[in-house]
Amino acid sequence: MRLLITGVSGLLGVNLAWEALQAGHQVVGATGSRPLWGTPFAVVQTDLTADGAVEALWEQTRPEAVIHTAALANLEACEQHPDIARRLNAEVPGRLAALAAQQGVPMIHISTDAVFDGQRGNYSEDDPPHPLSTYARTKLAGERAVAEAYPQAIVARVNFFGWSLSGKRSLAEWFLNNLQDGRPMRGFTNVFFCPLLANHLARLLLEALAKDLHGLYHFTSPACLSKFAFGIALAKTFGYDHTLIRPSTVEEAGLTARRGHNLTLRSDKLTAALGHSLPTWEDGLAEFHSLYRRGYPAHIRRWAQTPRTPLR
Numbered sequence: 001m002r003l004l005i006t007g008v009s010g011l012l013g014v015n016l017a018w019e020a021l022q023a024g025h026q027v028v029g030a031t032g033s034r035p036l037w038g039t040p041f042a043v044v045q046t047d048l049t050a051d052g053a054v055e056a057l058w059e060q061t062r063p064e065a066v067i068h069t070a071a072l073a074n075l076e077a078c079e080q081h082p083d084i085a086r087r088l089n090a091e092v093p094g095r096l097a098a099l100a101a102q103q104g105v106p107m108i109h110i111s112t113d114a115v116f117d118g119q120r121g122n123y124s125e126d127d128p129p130h131p132l133s134t135y136a137r138t139k140l141a142g143e144r145a146v147a148e149a150y151p152q153a154i155v156a157r158v159n160f161f162g163w164s165l166s167g168k169r170s171l172a173e174w175f176l177n178n179l180q181d182g183r184p185m186r187g188f189t190n191v192f193f194c195p196l197l198a199n200h201l202a203r204l205l206l207e208a209l210a211k212d213l214h215g216l217y218h219f220t221s222p223a224c225l226s227k228f229a230f231g232i233a234l235a236k237t238f239g240y241d242h243t244l245i246r247p248s249t250v251e252e253a254g255l256t257a258r259r260g261h262n263l264t265l266r267s268d269k270l271t272a273a274l275g276h277s278l279p280t281w282e283d284g285l286a287e288f289h290s291l292y293r294r295g296y297p298a299h300i301r302r303w304a305q306t307p308r309t310p311l312r
Contacts, residue, residue: 002026004063006096007070008043009034011169012110012198014300015162016067017041019202028061032070034165036303049087054095065106065209068096071139075114075257078135089138094145101150106209108154109146112139113193113220115157118260121192121224125157125216125269132258143216152214156205157265159220162198162288163297165304170198172288175231179240186248187228192262194220195230197284199291207274217270223280224264230281237289 003020007013008029017039020027027041036043044060046053048070071089072078078085093109100107114136115129131137143155161172168177178185196204196219204219225233228247235242250259267278291297 002028002062002064004028004030004057004061004066006030006048006066006068007032008041009036009165009304010069010071010073011162011164012158012160012201013069014165014303015198016069016202016205018300019199020206023203023206025206028063030057030061030070034304037305039303048092049084054092055099058096058099063105066096066100067108067110067205067209068093069110071110071142073135075133075135075259076255078133078138079257082134082138085134085138086141089135090141090145093142094149097146097149097153100153106152106154106212107146107150108156108205108209109142111143111155111157112136113157113159113218113263113265114260115140115143116260116263116265118262121262121264122266123218123264124266125218132260135257147216154208154213155216156208156219157216158201159193159195159263159265160198160201161195161284163291163300165301167297167301171195171227171230172234172285175234175245176238176240179235179238179244182241182244184244184246185231186253187226187231187245188250188253189226189228189247190249190261191227191259192224192264193227193230194222194224194264194267195281195284196221196279197281197287199287200279200284204270204274204278208270211274213273217273218265218267219270220265220267220278221281221284222267222271222278223282225281233282233285234288237285238292
């Protein structure tokens with residue numbers, strides 16, 4: 001299957017590309033401002049928010065399936081640049097879904113647990129969203145644009161961690177980088193989530209495509225925890241001093257964008273649809289460590305390194 005992955009240089013995109021290759025798919029990745037080199041898959045560099053860019057990408061790649069991961073995902077950047085957030089997070093998904101619908105091409109659109117306000121947690125797909133930030137509002141608008149343009153598409157609400165091209169994109173990498181340098185850091189005791197390892201999430205997304213699912217699903221770990229507890233567990237997994245992680249609250253961080261406290265999601269709908277249990281965050285941390293030991297982070301990061309010009 002020729003699979004188009006937008007946002008292929010992002011945290012989910014790059015791991016999804018790797019997992020899709022392992023599954024035997026032909027991958028075409030679309031990236032924005034970050035070029036990639038030496039990848040085992042084709043890469044198209046494009047600004048999806050430009051006029052006609054989505055249509056040109058579709059014509060150039062002619063996908064047999066598409067997983068749309070591209071987004072402005074930095075919450076603070078969305079507050080500073082709401083117009084860019086609206087175009088990339090809300091408008092582009094709808095345009096892509098319209099093209100997929102016209103061709104009958106299976107599509108997964110990646111959304112977020114942040115569409116909820118986090119007042120109570122344990123949200124199901126039937127619970128009404130209440131976004132708090134520009135990021136969350138534009139992502140919810142993207143969900144609705146996709147559902148309207150292409151009801152057969154999958155809308156996947158996610159939360160994930162993993163290895164990135166920069167080594168600085170995920171919460172797990174942030175904890176690990178500080179632990180390795182012996183720097184004290186904060187861990188939020190009042191923010192709860194249900195993260196999956198990006199590689200595990202990627203495999204679930206590919207399985208959902210293969211099973212021809214459609215509609216809204218929560219692709220999250222069935223077990224949840226605070227971000228402080230996640231950092232402690234990561235430190236212990238890697239053998240670092242967990243006392244470097246100080247308990248704190250999100251309010252103490254002085255962040256601009258509002259964040260929900262309890263963004264725990266129910267994933268039993270997806271479990272039933274796939275017919276098996278989902279990996280937990282504990283499974284993810286174990287695999288995250290195993291990937292580190294096998295040299296996986298260094299392997300994918302080579303794709304983001306500028307090739308050296310040969311000496312003459």
